[in-house]
Amino acid sequence: MGPDGTTAIGTSKMIITGKPVNRRDFIKQAAAGTAAASLFSKRALASQKTLRILKWEHFLPDYDHWFEGAVHDWGAAHDTRIVLDKVPVEKIGAAAWAEVKSGRGHDVCIFPWPPAEYYQHTIDHTAIYAEVAQKYGAIPQLAYRSTFNLKNRRHFAFADFWMPSPLHFYQDYWGKVGMPLGPVHYGALRSGGRKLRDQFGIPSGLAFSSTLEGNITLHTMLYARRAWLLDGHGGVLFDKNMFAFEALKYLEALYKESGTPEQLTWGSAGNVHAMLARKTSSTTNAISLLRMAEKQEPQVAAKMLLQPPPLGTAGMGITALPHVTNCSVVWSFARNPDGASQLLANLVDLSKAGYEKSLGCNFPIYPKTVPDLIVRLSKDATADPSYKYVELKDALHWTPNLGVPGFATPAYMEIFNSSLVPRMVQSVLRGEHEAKDAAAIAATEMQRIVDKWERV
Amino acid sequence: MNRIHKGTSLYLTAVALIGLPLLAASGSAAAQTTATSNPATNFNPPPCDYSDQFYQDNGLDPTQVVGRFGTARRTGPPATGSQVNWVADSTCATNDPVRRNFRILATTGGFSDNGTTAPNQFISILGFVTNQNAFESAYTRKVGGSTVSITNSDNPRGEAMQDIVSNFEAYAMVKQRLPNGVFATNPCNADMQSPLAPPTPCFELNTVNAVFTPNLRQDWRFASNRNAMDGSDNNCISDDTTVCAGISDSPYGYFCDDLLGMWILTYVWYTVDPANPGPTCAPVLQDLANRNGISLDGSPIIITSTDTNDDLEGNGCGAEGQLAVDGSDGGAVWLVCPAIPDPRNGAIAKDAFLDSVHLPNGKPQNPKLTQNFLSLQKTGQFPNGGDGS
Numbered sequence: 001m002g003p004d005g006t007t008a009i010g011t012s013k014m015i016i017t018g019k020p021v022n023r024r025d026f027i028k029q030a031a032a033g034t035a036a037a038s039l040f041s042k043r044a045l046a047s048q049k050t051l052r053i054l055k056w057e058h059f060l061p062d063y064d065h066w067f068e069g070a071v072h073d074w075g076a077a078h079d080t081r082i083v084l085d086k087v088p089v090e091k092i093g094a095a096a097w098a099e100v101k102s103g104r105g106h107d108v109c110i111f112p113w114p115p116a117e118y119y120q121h122t123i124d125h126t127a128i129y130a131e132v133a134q135k136y137g138a139i140p141q142l143a144y145r146s147t148f149n150l151k152n153r154r155h156f157a158f159a160d161f162w163m164p165s166p167l168h169f170y171q172d173y174w175g176k177v178g179m180p181l182g183p184v185h186y187g188a189l190r191s192g193g194r195k196l197r198d199q200f201g202i203p204s205g206l207a208f209s210s211t212l213e214g215n216i217t218l219h220t221m222l223y224a225r226r227a228w229l230l231d232g233h234g235g236v237l238f239d240k241n242m243f244a245f246e247a248l249k250y251l252e253a254l255y256k257e258s259g260t261p262e263q264l265t266w267g268s269a270g271n272v273h274a275m276l277a278r279k280t281s282s283t284t285n286a287i288s289l290l291r292m293a294e295k296q297e298p299q300v301a302a303k304m305l306l307q308p309p310p311l312g313t314a315g316m317g318i319t320a321l322p323h324v325t326n327c328s329v330v331w332s333f334a335r336n337p338d339g340a341s342q343l344l345a346n347l348v349d350l351s352k353a354g355y356e357k358s359l360g361c362n363f364p365i366y367p368k369t370v371p372d373l374i375v376r377l378s379k380d381a382t383a384d385p386s387y388k389y390v391e392l393k394d395a396l397h398w399t400p401n402l403g404v405p406g407f408a409t410p411a412y413m414e415i416f417n418s419s420l421v422p423r424m425v426q427s428v429l430r431g432e433h434e435a436k437d438a439a440a441i442a443a444t445e446m447q448r449i450v451d452k453w454e455r456v
Numbered sequence: 457m458n459r460i461h462k463g464t465s466l467y468l469t470a471v472a473l474i475g476l477p478l479l480a481a482s483g484s485a486a487a488q489t490t491a492t493s494n495p496a497t498n499f500n501p502p503p504c505d506y507s508d509q510f511y512q513d514n515g516l517d518p519t520q521v522v523g524r525f526g527t528a529r530r531t532g533p534p535a536t537g538s539q540v541n542w543v544a545d546s547t548c549a550t551n552d553p554v555r556r557n558f559r560i561l562a563t564t565g566g567f568s569d570n571g572t573t574a575p576n577q578f579i580s581i582l583g584f585v586t587n588q589n590a591f592e593s594a595y596t597r598k599v600g601g602s603t604v605s606i607t608n609s610d611n612p613r614g615e616a617m618q619d620i621v622s623n624f625e626a627y628a629m630v631k632q633r634l635p636n637g638v639f640a641t642n643p644c645n646a647d648m649q650s651p652l653a654p655p656t657p658c659f660e661l662n663t664v665n666a667v668f669t670p671n672l673r674q675d676w677r678f679a680s681n682r683n684a685m686d687g688s689d690n691n692c693i694s695d696d697t698t699v700c701a702g703i704s705d706s707p708y709g710y711f712c713d714d715l716l717g718m719w720i721l722t723y724v725w726y727t728v729d730p731a732n733p734g735p736t737c738a739p740v741l742q743d744l745a746n747r748n749g750i751s752l753d754g755s756p757i758i759i760t761s762t763d764t765n766d767d768l769e770g771n772g773c774g775a776e777g778q779l780a781v782d783g784s785d786g787g788a789v790w791l792v793c794p795a796i797p798d799p800r801n802g803a804i805a806k807d808a809f810l811d812s813v814h815l816p817n818g819k820p821q822n823p824k825l826t827q828n829f830l831s832l833q834k835t836g837q838f839p840n841g842g843d844g845s
Contacts, residue, residue, distance in 0.1 A: 178589065181591060184618055191784070245772070246652070314769050314770075315765045385610075
């Protein structure tokens with residue numbers, strides 16, 4: 001633990017006081033070093049409340065800069081000292097577990113997915129939803145199914161924004177194989193991907209690694225091919241029909257014919273970097289990928305198009321899981337639960353600004369906060385052409401919650417966070433297991449996880 | 457299908473109010489038109505091909521529509537004997553200015569995918585699209601003070617026609633029994649093949665002829681995720697998810713977004729020989745056969761999405777897939793086959809004929825479909841005033 005009671009796990013940390021600090025004082029404070037600054041803070045702000053926040057690092061740093069300022073302003077208005085720590089997305093889980101284990105740490109922890117496994121260690125967030133409902137309406141389905149625990153009938157978290165996962169593809173590449181409009185279904189993704197690699201040496205760029213990107217991509221591909229992990233009641237469905245085997249065989253063919261070994265080993269955002277370098281032809285991701293391209297190399301961005309996810313099979317239609325479901329929890333051991341709850345409710349008021357500062361990555365959970373969303377998608381100031389992002393206009397229709405067809409249960413989220421699906425797929429793609437065996441092994445592990453949570 | 461009928465009530469009302477004077481005024485001049493003896497019960501004009509301009513306005517190059525009715529396929533499947541698939545009809549563009557003057561006689565019947573198993577769907581297969589390049593990348597037309605445009609394949613709302621139509625699936629069940637009597641358990645297109653069955657022997661899907669009626673083992677099945685623009689089919693048309701909770705919320709409306717009535721073709725096939733299905737699939741196929749009957753191949757007829765997804769695919773007895781969108785497979789990737797919004801009250805003309813699968817003895821495979829068609833043609837109503845289910 002740090003001197004101020006926070007854990008020093010982040011790559012960045014900032015302490016923001018609720019009192020106005022002029023620029024000269026701020027610079028002096030910074031120059032004097034952390035210890036002196038801490039002493040200064042303790043003397044001057046002894047009467048203030050403190051609110052400690054731990055959050056995942058957004059894909060776009062500028063958004064986090066804005067967020068820091070926003071919570072600073074909130075702290076100033078509520079006479080609260082804000083401590084904000086950020087950790088890379090791949091470390092948020094470990095950081096949260098460390099706090100739960102020790103029973104102390106931050107008041108609020110913000111996850112990029114539903115933190116269902118922590119439901120015993122959080123307050124009931126129903127009151128926050130109730131407060132927000134007075135301004136923005138009842139809880140939307142995506143939030144409800146992502147943050148409600150059916151066992152204790154409580155909301156274990158509060159969701160305020162999400163990110164769709166469209167397909168990003170280079171129009172010039174796909175045009176070379178007769179598909180300038182992109183691969184509209186998974187069959188086309190395979191056949192076009194094969195031609196692109198065979199004829200031009202450009203592999204597919206879907207993430208299959210044990211990362212957020214790999215997890216979302218593979219959970220989506222299984223779901224879109226009806227290879228559901230759990231049924232609507234939380235029981236294991238995987239490998240109890242032929243969809244799991246077929247989906248794994250499809251992935252195997254896709255990888256062998258159009259992939260690259262790097263897909264299995266990419267670290268966080270590896271698929272993004274490969275696309276930005278034009279080393280791959282397509283990937284699924286939040287639109288932070290396209291936004292980065294627009295910022296770094298507009299001429300590259302102009303060649304990159306978006307498309308709704310490919311048409312699934314077995315009646316699944318067009319569907320993709322959310323790249324991010326931004327869920328905040330107030331720990332049951334929080335020292336300032338009231339302030340934490342108030343902050344979360346108030347953050348919804350900033351959904352419109354959050355949408356703008358995230359360059360459209362953060363879709364609001366509450367549609368009323370950005371009522372002109374489709375207009376904004378239609379006329380984007382940065383996009384070339386300006387209506388490029390309108391492909392997302394129906395994203396809410398094709399985005400179900402993690403855990404679908406059920407809720408985001410502790411078991412499902414443990415399956416997700418343990419990267420069971422990417423590990424299963426990798427074992428097939430590396431030739432370590434036949435598809436049938438890999439599915440059976442994964443199903444056994446899923447059953448163990450489900451059984452464990454049923455005993456809790 | 458109840459949903460469609462309810463959903464089109466406003467449409468029909470509008471047609472009745474607007475179309476009646478037009479029909480009355482043009483009655484004497486329309487000597488070669490449909491037999492519309494009683495305008496009070498015959499106010500719903502039968503289907504015609506779209507005009508070139510309408511194709512272009514909606515993002516499709518009409519010159520790349522393969523086998524387009526009004527230009528090609530006047531005779532031959534689905535027409536038989538002396539039948540013709542379409543006739544010249546000068547009232548088409550009068551009744552509906554987005555149509556050209558070729559009226560479609562070949563009326564393809566099929567099953568709704570909504571679980572009712574009702575053989576009450578009627579469509580007009582105007583043509584086939586075999587290549588993504590048929591979707592326009594750029595198009596502009598001035599209309600008064602406005603411009604109809606396709607830019608970078610997107611309409612002014614930023615939507616590509618390809619993306620819209622891919623929301624609507626038509627399921628083709630092509631014959632799998634080869635001329636030598638062998639039952640092929642996979643298509644020949646390598647990218648489509650199921651891992652559940654050997655790659656050969658295989659059945660061909662490399663021309664649009666593969667989905668001509670003589671090559672089908674059973675009648676069509678159409679996805680029922682269509683919505684009415686007035687919401688009367690219970691599809692939610694609000695962007696507010698709290699309003700739409702628990703309600704069907706198809707992102708696009710077939711009758712309001714997919715104005716060409718296009719579908720993406722999903723081929724469904726058995727991965728086991730029905731004569732020797734094995735211990736897992738034998739009870740599945742038996743159950744299907746008991747419920748739905750037997751197709752021309754000897755395989756059970758597939759009617760609902762549950763039949764396809766849960767029974768066949770879920771048990772590893774069948775598979776589905778689509779052809780490559782670059783046209784490399786050669787067959788039909790999309791259909792231009794608008795569903796008739798409401799087949800009652802004149803939409804089935806007196807000279808139209810039902811395109812459906814027939815048994816070797818010449819009898820229809822699905823007599824109920826024929827009954828529905830004939831009743832609509834004769835009375836303008838489904839049998840007994842029902843909905844054809």
